[in-house]
Amino acid sequence: MATKKTAVLCALMALAGVAGIAGAQCTTYIRTTGGGTVEPGVTDIGNHADDLTTAVALPFTVNYYGVDYNTAYICSNGWVGFEAAGQGYSNVCLAANIGAAAFNRVPGPVIFAHWDDLTTAGTGNGIFTSVTGDPGSQVFHIEWRTNHLSSTTDRADFEVRLFENNPRIEIVYGTITRGGNSATAGIQQTQGTFDQFSCNIAGGIQAGTMVRYFCDLANPAGSGSATPGTVQITGSTLLKVQVTPAQQPPSTGITVRANLTGINGSANQLFYDDGSNGDEAAGDNVYSYLTPINEPLTAGAVSLPYTVSDAQARTATGTIALTLLSAPTGGCCTGSGCQILSAYGCGQAGGTYNGNGTNCSIIMGTTPYATISGTGTLLTAISGCDDCQTLLPLPFTFNFYGTDYTQVSVVSNGFLQFTGNSTTFTNVPLPATAVPNNAIYPLWDDFNPLTQGDVYYQVDGTSPNQTLTIEWFNVSQYTGGGVWPITSENFQVVLFEGSNDIEFRYGTISAASTTGVDQGAGLGNDGGDYSVGIENATGTEAAWTSGRALGTGNMTLRLNSNTSLVNCNSCPGNTCGSSDYNGDGDFGTDQDIEAFFACIGGTCCETCFCQGSDFNGDGDFGTDQDIEAFFRVLGGNNC
Helix, strand or coil: CCCCCCCCCCECCCCCCCECCCCCCCCCEEEEEEECCCCCCCEECCCCCECEEEEEEEEEEEEECCEEEEEEEEECCCEEECCCCCCCCCCCCCCCCCCCCCCCCCCCCEEEEEECCEECCCCCCEEEEEEECCCCCCEEEEEEEEEECCCCCCEEEEEEEEECCEEEEEEEEEEECCCCCCCEEEEEEECCEEEEEEECCCCCCCCCEEEEEEECCCCCEEEEEEECCEEECCCEEEEEEEEECCECCECCCCEEEECCHHHCCCCCEECECCCCCCCCCCCCCEEEEEEECCCCCCCEEEEEEEEEECCCCCEEEEEEEEEEECCCEEEEEECCEEEEEEHHHHHHCCCEECCCCCCCCEEECCCCCCCCCCCCEECCCCCCCCCCEEEEEEEEEEEECCEEEEEEEEECCCEEECCCCCCCCCECCCCCCCCCCCEEEEEECCECCCCCCEEEEEEECCCCCCEEEEEEEEECECCCCCCCCCCCEEEEEEEECCCCCEEEEEEECCCCCCCCCCCCCECCCCCCCCEEEEECCCCCCEEEECCHHHCCEEEEEEECCCCCCCCCCCCCCCCCCCCCCCCCCCCCCHHHHHHHHHHHCCCCCCCCCCCCCCCCCCCCCCCHHHHHHHHHHHCCCCC
16 A cells, blocks of 8 residues: 655546436446557646646546546546546555545545556656547547656556446556556445455556456447438448447347338348448447438438347347438439439439439530540640630630630630639639639639640531530649649530530549648539539629539530520430421421521521431431421421
8 A cells, every 4th residue: 555644635627527317327337357458548638747636528428337427537646536536646445435534535436447656747657548439439548657656667557448328447457567566446436336356466457457347237238329420311321239238147149120211221120240231340249230321311310219139038229310411413304394303303203313413504414535635736825834824716606605705715724714814723612703704614623734734625527516625634733842642634625516515524533622621722612622614704603513523533514504404305316307497386487497597507596406407317417418308397298
């Protein structure tokens, strides 16, 4: 037993602990021993002195002898109290007369990890904490690094582990120079309720020993959680139940089943503790099931009941709380037009879903990305230049938000603009009144062709069906002076003559980041580091889609600034047109004839026959055969 000539109070950091409503009613613990290794703490609680107690807010509610606590009083002398700080340097064997005038050293209830006259002063010494595990089943580690007060060489290094939603306690011993010959180890609630592991026994406490205290349960217990606990419909989550087996007698043959009908799952779903079906570690009494979250579901809170059973016919019940977020939506093409629906809702409406994040001005295209780096013309003014732009004459008149344009500015940072000369590299959500405006943004971010990559353009086809392709090939996001890895981004804008359609074609790109601190600069509408869409001249109107939904690319998007519906009813291809050529519902009118010859001349209306001047669908546009076929149909005959 350690003694002192003068009693020194452990520093009083708080007057009282916070006790809550009784949790799992654990009034008796069962002790087991085995091997273990101290988990090094990472947070220094500031305890570096002799006889010092520090109040620490617990990261979760801890249940000890059936009472919930939110504060721990951690003393340099190797104990943890839950109701108040105190002196507590001169150990006695348990049961200690906690709180009595003759003792009055350690307020109870207390965990005596290594109660002795220790000091946390000195280089490298102190008390350090850390938290491991997932929410709902976390572990709080408290690590002591101490010397015996009377010796600078005799060490006592050890740890207490407290468990979330589980009254279990673990004490792990590292270096124990004196082998416990002047220390008390155990747990105590009152003078009549305690368990002593060792008291002043030479060799009673050995390095590498773990002492475990389990609640003496008459039935198994479970604590449910979900990771993530908030999940979007069409996502997935790992459901877990942390099981504490019964002890009298010990549980065998444990099973966990849950009713997952609240998320369209099985009413009797088996959970696993064998490392399969999402279970993270076999045999750790955490029973898990990785479940998809599929439509139809309604966003909101869901409670999933579960049952824990053992072979001794004992059971425990509980629930897993889950919050569902609305399913992602996109443009849905139906017979009546375009609507914003979820994938499931679109299917129920008999429509074609255009992809998450699309809207009725942005749908999925069918023409894949194919580089023009070997055939196109290099835009030398912005290739090999950071934050640069160059003016490019258009091979045809292009109408954007109701205005005709014959030139466009190409910017190294992944966008085109019809007016202005902004080279802004910090992208923002669309629309925004600040420049750039009147712009097309296939992948607006901070790109640097000076570091890597080039920009090309290429004209294909013949009037009135030409296309202009502008490609950012193998360009890198800005690297911050080499701090970030060099990336390779490959994407194109394709402008279509006549229809004024726009396609964004993506090769391989880097998946959008949401950190805001990696490559490039700025964040888009969805919190990712790309802005994708189109914007009018005043920055008050835009059609945008999710940069995060692009993934790593290899897709095509199609859009048009002048219509809320682009190719929703896909053109059949290789078919003959009708006498309602202009699509106004009237057949064989003067307006149909005028629209046909205007299209032959290179100006097709937006509602005109989708194959344009290829009226007979033979792949040749505006030929004598197309004119002859048109008048045959106009006269009521076959094409």
